[in-house]
Amino acid sequence: MNAAPSHLERVLIFAPTVDDAGVLKDILADAGFCPCICNDIFETCRAIEGIAGTAIIAEEALGSENVELLASTLRRQPEWSDFPIILMLGAGKPVDGAFSLLSKYAHINANILVRPVLTQTLVAAVRSSLRARGSQYRVAEELEARKVANEELRVSRGELERERQLLQTVVDSPTGFLLAYLDRRFRFVRINKAYAEVSGYQPSELIGKNILAVFPNEQVEAIFRRVRGTGVSEDFHDWPLTFSNRSDGAKSYWNWVLTPIKDATGTVAGLVLALTETTERKRNEDLLKEREKRLRLATDAAHLGVFEWEIESDRALWENRRMFEIFGLSPRDDPIGRDFFMAEVIHPEDLERLKGEIAESRRAGHLLRGKYRIRRQNDKQWRWVEYFGQLEYSPKGNPIRLVGVLDDVTDRENAAKALKKHSEELDAANRELEAFSYSVSHDLRAPLNTMRAFSDFLLEDYGEVLDTEGRDYLKRIIRGVDKMQALIDDMLSLSRITRQEMVRRDLDLSDIARSIFTDLHEAEPERKVAIVIQDGMRAVADERLMNIALANLLGNAWKYTGKAADPAIEFGSFKQENETIFFVRDNGAGFPMKQAENLFMPFKRLHPESEFAGTGVGLATVERVISRHGGRIWAKGEVGKGASFYFTLPVD
Numbered sequence: 152m153n154a155a156p157s158h159l160e161r162v163l164i165f166a167p168t169v170d171d172a173g174v175l176k177d178i179l180a181d182a183g184f185c186p187c188i189c190n191d192i193f194e195t196c197r198a199i200e201g202i203a204g205t206a207i208i209a210e211e212a213l214g215s216e217n218v219e220l221l222a223s224t225l226r227r228q229p230e231w232s233d234f235p236i237i238l239m240l241g242a243g244k245p246v247d248g249a250f251s252l253l254s255k256y257a258h259i260n261a262n263i264l265v266r267p268v269l270t271q272t273l274v275a276a277v278r279s280s281l282r283a284r285g286s287q288y289r290v291a292e293e294l295e296a297r298k299v300a301n302e303e304l305r306v307s308r309g310e311l312e313r314e315r316q317l318l319q320t321v322v323d324s325p326t327g328f329l330l331a332y333l334d335r336r337f338r339f340v341r342i343n344k345a346y347a348e349v350s351g352y353q354p355s356e357l358i359g360k361n362i363l364a365v366f367p368n369e370q371v372e373a374i375f376r377r378v379r380g381t382g383v384s385e386d387f388h389d390w391p392l393t394f395s396n397r398s399d400g401a402k403s404y405w406n407w408v409l410t411p412i413k414d415a416t417g418t419v420a421g422l423v424l425a426l427t428e429t430t431e432r433k434r435n436e437d438l439l440k441e442r443e444k445r446l447r448l449a450t451d452a453a454h455l456g457v458f459e460w461e462i463e464s465d466r467a468l469w470e471n472r473r474m475f476e477i478f479g480l481s482p483r484d485d486p487i488g489r490d491f492f493m494a495e496v497i498h499p500e501d502l503e504r505l506k507g508e509i510a511e512s513r514r515a516g517h518l519l520r521g522k523y524r525i526r527r528q529n530d531k532q533w534r535w536v537e538y539f540g541q542l543e544y545s546p547k548g549n550p551i552r553l554v555g556v557l558d559d560v561t562d563r564e565n566a567a568k569a570l571k572k573h574s575e576e577l578d579a580a581n582r583e584l585e586a587f588s589y590s591v592s593h594d595l596r597a598p599l600n601t602m603r604a605f606s607d608f609l610l611e612d613y614g615e616v617l618d619t620e621g622r623d624y625l626k627r628i629i630r631g632v633d634k635m636q637a638l639i640d641d642m643l644s645l646s647r648i649t650r651q652e653m654v655r656r657d658l659d660l661s662d663i664a665r666s667i668f669t670d671l672h673e674a675e676p677e678r679k680v681a682i683v684i685q686d687g688m689r690a691v692a693d694e695r696l697m698n699i700a701l702a703n704l705l706g707n708a709w710k711y712t713g714k715a716a717d718p719a720i721e722f723g724s725f726k727q728e729n730e731t732i733f734f735v736r737d738n739g740a741g742f743p744m745k746q747a748e749n750l751f752m753p754f755k756r757l758h759p760e761s762e763f764a765g766t767g768v769g770l771a772t773v774e775r776v777i778s779r780h781g782g783r784i785w786a787k788g789e790v791g792k793g794a795s796f797y798f799t800l801p802v803d
Contacts, residue, residue, distance in 0.1 A: 164206075167209065501523035603629065690733075
């Protein structure tokens with residue numbers, strides 16, 4: 152558990168690109184940290200299980216197998232450990248990629264950074280993670296110290312001595328204790344009624360028998376022999392015991408004392424065992440400790456201030472340091488009283504509203520909740536805070552105390568304003584995009600239509616005048632115009648997909664796929680393709696958009712199996728981690744996995760047009776349809792062996 156400071160300052164770096172890892176290492180070394188590059192996920196996981204302060208992991212390093220290995224490592228952490236990870240995402244990519252996948256396998260204490268990252272931002276994130284890791288080790292050391300202290304306290308308790316005559320009298324008295332008198336060989340001499348009832352034996356079944364033969368336990372036997380040998384009593388607290396002859400066979404907890412009985416010569420002649428059940432008390436104590444721990448962890452993790460306000464005395468009790476931080480005060484300062492709080496701290500525009508909320512809560516007895524602005528005392532800045540509180544009442548129904556939590560939400564309020572502004576700017580950009588689409592649809596098509604028409608006229612009316620080369624030129628012009636028309640159509644379709652309102656309803660994807668394959672067969676009746684469609688695949692989605700997406704996916708599979716000897720296409724689904732994953736699989740041309748990231752980019756083609764026709768917009772369209780539904784799409788392939796496209800559609 153103990154770790155040298157240098158080991159705690161070690162920063163692990165796992166980035167598949169060597170240059171990225173080297174740059175990160177240089178930056179961190181210059182900032183005074185101890186960076187360490189991990190060459191693969193196994194080295195990274197071993198280092199995390201060793202001693203390290205934090206780990207910087209690039210998103211591209213987290214394929215599904217690596218995620219499972221990392222998640223397994225994180226799940227094996229001891230209870231006090233919550234290893235901090237800095238997850239670096241690619242610029243412009245959604246945050247829910249690798250982070251969400253990792254979160255499905257394990258709880259993750261992650262700081263998300265989106266590249267490009269400023270040096271000071273990276274350094275600050277690393278420093279914060281190292282501080283957090285150091286705090287975890289301090290907590291672990293404190294827990295260990297408490298454990299040692301409790302053990303020392305237990306051992307240091309005073310020895311209990313009892314006279315033989317007093318013990319014999321107590322054995323049969325109704326004290327609530329389980330009492331047993333044993334001879335020097337640990338044989339039962341006498342037990343009280345409570346011992347018989349709890350153990351499940353009648354006194355006649357135990358008298359004369361060795362207690363360690365009836366209830367064998369090596370640890371207890373060692374204690375009995377030690378007390379007999381030393382002549383010194385020993386006591387134990389919350390000791391787990393199981394009485395084998397009890398019908399329920401349940402484990403219970405006991406405080407027990409083993410006291411030696413000495414004869415006139417000072418020799419141990421027997422032992423008195425006294426037990427008191429503590430099962431219920433221990434369970435309640437454990438439950439209370441667990442609840443207190445969870446509450447403390449929850450408020451600390453949530454960065455919340457905890458407060459109490461004694462209404463009659465106007466005395467405020469601030470339960471944690473966060474309250475002082477929020478109000479810009481030192482723990483050495485007295486908490487703010489009501490009069491000063493109302494006059495100098497609360498923003499004048501929020502004061503009457505806050506008073507009304509408190510009065511309404513006193514009248515109706517419901518939970519207090521609201522937001523108001525405060526003047527932070529150390530820098531006099533106005534800050535937004537949000538509070539949750541509950542009034543406590545006296546037996547006469549008068550409010551005596553307000554207990555609650557409070558948090559500084561200034562950043563959230565500012566973010567909401569920025570989001571509103573961004574939404575307005577996005578709406579304006581969409582209007583400009585619509586205007587551009589209109590221009591493309593009308594203005595750009597006109598000259599293309601003219602070129603197409605006059606090319607057709609030339610070919611029809613003067614085709615015999617032109618030589619073979621001239622006619623070939625005209626046909627190339629016509630093909631170019633047609634391709635441009637197709638590009639414009641695809642571009643407009645791609646644009647409309649991101650803007651059109653969606654109408655979700657329950658869809659039978661299997662039926663949609665059958666309809667699409669029917670159209671493909673009618674267009675090329677001479678083709679023989681083995682089609683497999685799983686029955687009963689359903690999803691809640693927009694019908695028009697899903698028709699577009701499946702038409703592109705299945706059409707691609709149809710197209711790229713055109714040169715396969717025995718073409719086959721499968722559309723199916725499977726369950727994984729409470730999620731339905733749909734797939735389209737073919738045995739066609741395939742693609743190299745190193746180019747997979749280009750698959751869903753508009754106008755990016757992995758095959759020459761001379762081999763397979765197309766505009767390069769189909770898969771980009773599919774990606775936008777799936778993204779609009781809140782799903783994910785990815786692909787796997789191998790050149791000459793086919794491709795598989797996977798996508799998810801969240802449950803509505």
